[in-house]
Amino acid sequence: MKVKTPDAFSKGKTPRFEESAKTALADTQLRRNLGKATKTIREKRKVVVEEMPDWEALREAGRSLKERTLRHLDEYLEQLEESVTRAGGHVHWARDADEANRIITSIVKSHEAEEIVKVKSIATDETKLNEHLEREGIHAFETDLAELIIQLAGETSSHILVPAIHKNRAEIRELFVRELGAEGLSDNPPDLANAARLYLRKKFLSAKVGVSGANFAAADTGTVCVVESEGNGRMCTTLPPVLVTLMGIEKVIPSWRDFEVFMQLLPRSSTAERMNPYTSFWTGVSESGDGPREFHLVLMDNGRTDVLADEIGRQTLNCIRCSACLNVCPVYERVGGHAYNSVYPGPIGAILTPQLVGIGKPGPDSLPYASSLCGACYEVCPVKINIPQVLIHLRGKVVRKKQDTGGLKSKLDPENVAMQAVAKVFSDPERFEQAQKLARIGQWPLARNGSIHRLPGRLAGWTETRDLRAVPEQSFREWWKTNRGTN
Amino acid sequence: MVEDEPGDELMAGASGKETILWRIRHGTRDVPENERPEDVPIERGYRTAGDAGRDEIVEQFAERAAEYKAAVRRVSESELPGAISEALKRRGVEKLVIPPNLPEEWIPEDVETLRDAARPRLTNEELDASDGVLTGCALAIAQTGTIVLDAGPAQGRRALTLLPDYHLCVVREEQITGLVPEAFARLEETVRDERRAITFISGPSATSDIELNRVEGVHGPRTLEVLIAG
Ligand code: SF4
Numbered sequence: 279m280k281v282k283t284p285d286a287f288s289k290g291k292t293p294r295f296e297e298s299a300k301t302a303l304a305d306t307q308l309r310r311n312l313g314k315a316t317k318t319i320r321e322k323r324k325v326v327v328e329e330m331p332d333w334e335a336l337r338e339a340g341r342s343l344k345e346r347t348l349r350h351l352d353e354y355l356e357q358l359e360e361s362v363t364r365a366g367g368h369v370h371w372a373r374d375a376d377e378a379n380r381i382i383t384s385i386v387k388s389h390e391a392e393e394i395v396k397v398k399s400i401a402t403d404e405t406k407l408n409e410h411l412e413r414e415g416i417h418a419f420e421t422d423l424a425e426l427i428i429q430l431a432g433e434t435s436s437h438i439l440v441p442a443i444h445k446n447r448a449e450i451r452e453l454f455v456r457e458l459g460a461e462g463l464s465d466n467p468p469d470l471a472n473a474a475r476l477y478l479r480k481k482f483l484s485a486k487v488g489v490s491g492a493n494f495a496a497a498d499t500g501t502v503c504v505v506e507s508e509g510n511g512r513m514c515t516t517l518p519p520v521l522v523t524l525m526g527i528e529k530v531i532p533s534w535r536d537f538e539v540f541m542q543l544l545p546r547s548s549t550a551e552r553m554n555p556y557t558s559f560w561t562g563v564s565e566s567g568d569g570p571r572e573f574h575l576v577l578m579d580n581g582r583t584d585v586l587a588d589e590i591g592r593q594t595l596n597c598i599r600c601s602a603c604l605n606v607c608p609v610y611e612r613v614g615g616h617a618y619n620s621v622y623p624g625p626i627g628a629i630l631t632p633q634l635v636g637i638g639k640p641g642p643d644s645l646p647y648a649s650s651l652c653g654a655c656y657e658v659c660p661v662k663i664n665i666p667q668v669l670i671h672l673r674g675k676v677v678r679k680k681q682d683t684g685g686l687k688s689k690l691d692p693e694n695v696a697m698q699a700v701a702k703v704f705s706d707p708e709r710f711e712q713a714q715k716l717a718r719i720g721q722w723p724l725a726r727n728g729s730i731h732r733l734p735g736r737l738a739g740w741t742e743t744r745d746l747r748a749v750p751e752q753s754f755r756e757w758w759k760t761n762r763g764t765n
Numbered sequence: 766m767v768e769d770e771p772g773d774e775l776m777a778g779a780s781g782k783e784t785i786l787w788r789i790r791h792g793t794r795d796v797p798e799n800e801r802p803e804d805v806p807i808e809r810g811y812r813t814a815g816d817a818g819r820d821e822i823v824e825q826f827a828e829r830a831a832e833y834k835a836a837v838r839r840v841s842e843s844e845l846p847g848a849i850s851e852a853l854k855r856r857g858v859e860k861l862v863i864p865p866n867l868p869e870e871w872i873p874e875d876v877e878t879l880r881d882a883a884r885p886r887l888t889n890e891e892l893d894a895s896d897g898v899l900t901g902c903a904l905a906i907a908q909t910g911t912i913v914l915d916a917g918p919a920q921g922r923r924a925l926t927l928l929p930d931y932h933l934c935v936v937r938e939e940q941i942t943g944l945v946p947e948a949f950a951r952l953e954e955t956v957r958d959e960r961r962a963i964t965f966i967s968g969p970s971a972t973s974d975i976e977l978n979r980v981e982g983v984h985g986p987r988t989l990e991v992l993i994a995g
Contacts, residue, residue, distance in 0.1 A: 315977050335810035346805035349796045352789040359782075365960050371781035423983055424974035447975055467975040471983050478984065483889050499956050501963075509927065509970035509985025516923045517889060527785065532802065534953055538946035539811070541965075545909075549973070552829065553909035553945075556985060557965035558923075561956055566883070568922035568962055579785045587792030 285434065286620040286631045287375065287404050292641030295648040298617040305614075308444050312614050315443050316605045322550035323602060323658070330546070339539045341662040344596035347532060348586060354497040354530045355577060361500025365562020367573040375405035378578045382407060382489065382522050383414050385574055389520055391416065391486040395478075397504065397514040398422040399491025400599060401524045401578060403621040404634075407489070418489065419481045421510035423474050430457040434616065444614060478510070488514035488570070492525040493598070494540055495575070498533040501561045502575065505544060505554050515558050521570040527577050528586075528595040540598060543660035547600035581634035590671045591633050596661040597626055603655035603665060609648055618645060625655035629668040637672070637679045646672040813950075815908070815943030822907045826941045827993055829910025833968025834981050835989040845935065845994045846870055849899065852933055852990055862887065862898035862929055864921025871899065871935065881921050892924055897931030898986075903955070903963075905941045906948045912936060912991065913948060914964045915955050923962055932986040934966075938995025 284290040302308060327333050347354050359369040372378035378401075386394055394411070396402065396418050408418045408429075420429040424442040428434065430453050431445070442450070451465040460473045490511065495502045502523055504511045515521055531540065537559075545554045563573050585591050604610050604624030615623035619641055620631040628649055632642040646669045655665040817825070823839070831837040840848045850873040853861065861876045865883075872878060879895055881887045892898075901919030902912050912934055914920045919935075926932055942948050955961050970985030981987060 311976070318977055332811040335808070338808050339811055342805065342807045346802055346807060349793055349800070349805055350802040351793065352786045353802060355786070355789075371785050373781050373784050377781060421984070422974070423972045427974070442974055443977075450975060467978045467980045468982075470975055471972055471980045475983055479893070482984075483893065499960075501956055507970065508972050508983035510983070512923065512927050512964065513984055516927060527789075534956055535949060538813075538949040541949075542811075542945050551967070553906075553911045553965065553967040555833070555966070555968050555971050559956070559963040559965075561960040561962070564916070564922075564960070564962060566916075566922070567886070568916050569924075577785070579788065583785065583788035583792045586789060589795055 292619040294644035299613040357497040367562040379410040395485040488518035547602040602658040606654040813946040826907040858896040866918035892928035
């Protein structure tokens, strides 16, 4: 439905959430696909989580492991470097996206490779690695089925886990016929998958360099882990003689043993399976010639240390990218991933994106408002990130930034004054619910054509600058409580 | 940093490390100077050992592996060679990949074997052109229906179980652990001392990328068959 547009991590301005959401809301096909997808995953997840009597204990272990790691991140990263180096790997440190891209490019070039194979990695989406490589004359083949689909279509991902959730089988067939020359292809999913298998098999066998992300890396043994379904992750990390892995610095975990926690939390939360089809763990390079001869691990900051420095925002780095919070989010379910204009959509994107790129950019600044604070994301998060708390905290930062940078004129600006009041209300979910109830009772004289045109008192400034949609008869939070229990 | 890196730009990596570590220390100023990582408590209140009996564990593994659309069959030790030969025939396997140290009695006489060894190694093209691979495993996990390979005896290097389109895997009953944490505990030595690669396999390769329909088989073996022997 949309061609590549700049996102929060590329150069150039991105639209505000409200603007992008409008387009998405008008796309009924997208909403139908999304509704079906999120509902399916949500229900499956509930089943596999409920069969675990120790789920809450696992969540708490996951959360506390992340807390320990983040409070002592410097130590764990140095230990990881030492372990990987001891096992024959090379470790690189990248301060930002640009540095990460340059490091990876120079490794690829030193092996005179013009093509590389890649397994889905949001970190490389964040750095725009593919575009960077393309400019250097290197073509990166995405090898996840969904990533291949959106790469061929020249689009961007709309879901962390199922990036092509917005495309139906007829669209995919058409794309494969056109781009892969797969004549006579049916739109049967197994046939479509087979077309991708045949096309990519040749690439896997000939590529000199594979590039991957990492789900986790254990500091004590130096073991890196990739969790996947299709087998392309195994291909990329096993077959090419050179492997480069790009990893955000927050992905380190203290020890091998801790995989026992995260490998229980992640599959059930993400694909709603007891275990995903394939998980690869490797430790440096093998002396017996099993897999790549050369392994490079790139540790990337790119804004993560700024997130770390914020004591409330820090928990955002617990995220293991399971996407459970997307699937339960009533806002995400309606607008889809593209409206967030970020490689990180949904509730996690709403808190991670503005923190990574920094407060003060209109697009990302609008994201903490893309939520009804219903709290469903917090309840499913396997590492217990209090997303509503961080959302409210960021709203406060956005308002303060506006005031600090805007001078006196902006301080008196009616929107800012109103936002302060709104921020106050939002700072506490209880008070927020109260306010919504009051608004519903008191709104009728102000509502016309489904929109609130003027709010009384201090909130008037807010409505002067924008049309507020009428407060729904039942808030998302209330609706959630009555309709979905606490899933 | 390692010294033998290609390219000038990479020298910038050295100061990259200093910068990032400095930023981290600066960003965690709130952490007391004398706090050690172990001072942050980890509540390991989850199950680390199951109380299920052997039969129950084996039964659960068989059930759960089958839920992933793997073909699972339980056989006695003496039935095993016959069951292997039968499975290969049904599948029409002519060229079979054999990892090092696979028990000889498992290998049927009427197939062409492609034996992998340190020298000569099978090429990726040979593996790709084979009809299937026969292996054992390091262990299996009942709770999740998972087979674990550790590149050890009767398994071989990772490419062997990746390129062929059919994987026939023999799991001995005593290799099956109950819970996920038990498996990680048992693998720790292999990883720490020998640094061997570990692969978790839960069913054949799969995708749900097209309209969320599960399709078995994209890049890895599209058919996984498991024989539980005991
Ligand atoms: S924030 Fe929590 S629920 Fe959302 S993707 Fe990250 S780990 Fe999963």
